Amino acid sequence: MRIIFNLMGCSLGNNGGSLTIIKSANTLLRLGHDVEIADTARNQNSWIPLLVKHRIVKNINDIENADVIIATGYDTVKTTLEYKKNIPKYHWIRAFETWKMNESKIIEKIMKPSTKKIVNSICLKNKFLKYGFDSEIIRPGNDFDIFYPMNIRKDNKKIIIGGLYNNRNKEHRGRKRVDLFLEVAKKLKDILPDKIEIHMMGDDILKEKNIVDFYLKSPSEKEKNKFFNRVDIWVTFSCSEGLHIPPQEAMLSEACVVGVDEELAGTQDYLINDRTGIVLKSTEIDYILTMLKILIFDSEQRNFFGKTGRKKILELGDREENMKKLINIFERDMEKK
Incomplete structure (x- = not known):
């Protein structure tokens, strides 16, 4: 054809x-x-x-x-x-x-x-x-041969919160809600300075180096897989997606994924609340912090969502x-x- x-x-x-x-x-x-x-x-x-x-x-x-x-x-x-x-x-x-x-x-x-x-x-x-x-x-x-568990997350000295960075322009950054992620990240670090690290990935030059502990710029797919395998909790607040790809790749590595209840979150195909991850009912800061702190201190729940999340992405083919x-x-x- x-x-x-x-x-x-x-x-x-x-x-x-x-x-x-x-x-x-x-x-x-x-x-x-x-x-x-x-x-x-x-x-x-x-x-x-x-x-x-x-x-x-x-x-x-x-x-x-x-x-x-x-x-x-x-x-x-x-x-x-x-x-x-x-x-x-x-x-x-x-x-x-x-x-x-x-x-x-x-x-x-x-x-x-x-x-x-x-x-x-x-x-x-x-x-x-x-x-x-x-x-x-x-x-x-998805690329099941590229994104897969590497069993290296257990070596983390702190809980790693991961997210996607974007600074292409104000409109694009707004749709991805990068500033919300950074605000949450800063407050979490203030509350739990010895417990968490913030890791982000993107193609733009990182400006917020005071908040982000590790930034992976323009990675290869091999580098992305290793990055996702280090992340304990992948967080996306994006509100203008079709099918959101990075959370799927994170799930294939068995990271725990947290998303939002938005019409165009782009995660509805795979992120099912309390089954394959967490879907936040609100973007109010204190609520987000509460939900993330539960996951930070509950490794059993993170591991459960990591396993069920990967299984769901595999089912999508x-x-x-x-x-x-x-x-x-x-x-x-x-x-x-």
């Missing part, structure tokens, strides 16, 4: 969205499909190799003989529908991109057009159902399993043509 990922106007960079596209395309190639990325700029992702053909085009119809075409970012919907060949045209929606446009424009310009809608998470499916738009869920899958589900959708719709 000849599959085209449309990135015209979006392009590939060092970010989670691009990584998902590259890994999905590479997996489909390994499964025997002819996969190509249509783009308007060169590939700027340096994290992993891109194995499929990456073609810079001015017009989507410069791509020949596609069997299916997939819009990726919101900016690619229009050009996807402009593809002249009568084939299934999809939009794999991986975020509710309010940084691109407001909600009413998302519905008018993204959901109403006639692409077949695929989302990557329960929270996006539920979000669009509120407006009367159904979709199918295809998750990208690896990349090949999930890309085979995507191919099943394509084959079904091609038969209808």
Whole structure:
């Protein structure tokens, strides 16, 4: 099957969205499909190799003989529908991109057009159902050979609280709630200075060195796995995700994960309160501190969530399993043509 990922106007960079596209395309190639990325700029992702053909085009119809075409970012919907060949045209929606446009424009310009809608998470499916738009869920899958328990957490001298750092811009930092994490971290260190350490990971230059004890900048996947294996409690307050990937990778290492009860937390597919981790009912500081202190002093509960969390992520399947589900959708719709 000849599959085209449309990135015209979006392009590939060092970010989670691009990584998902590259890994999905590479997996489909390994499964025997002819996969190509249509783009308007060169590939700027340096994290992993891109194995499929990456073609810079001015017009989507410069791509020949596609069997299916997939819009990726919101900016690619229009050009996807402009593809002249009568084939299934999809939009794999991986975020509710309010940084691109407001909600009413998302519905008018993204959901109403006639692409077949695929989302990557329960929270996006539920979000669009509120407006009367159904979709199918295809998750990208995880790398079970890259993220796994290393049995080194027991060597920690203190309880390590981990989180994702972002300082790209005010809007992005706000959606990730980095400042909330840092505020909680500072208060925890004031309360329990001899008990905890704060470790963070990201691609930006860390400014808050007085709060963060260890910072891993632009890590390789091998370095990320070791980082997650040191973390006892991974905390995410993010409120604008599709399917949030770092908490899944932390869970695969058997870290205990704490998230938030938000419409677009991006953790609903795997973080189940009191079963696979903790879902905070509030972002009020004293409440967060209380819940985290319980976990800090209860290693048995942390270990339980670590085991059940990893099991849940394994149940969601690896990349090949999930890309085979995507191919099943394509084959079904091609038969209808």
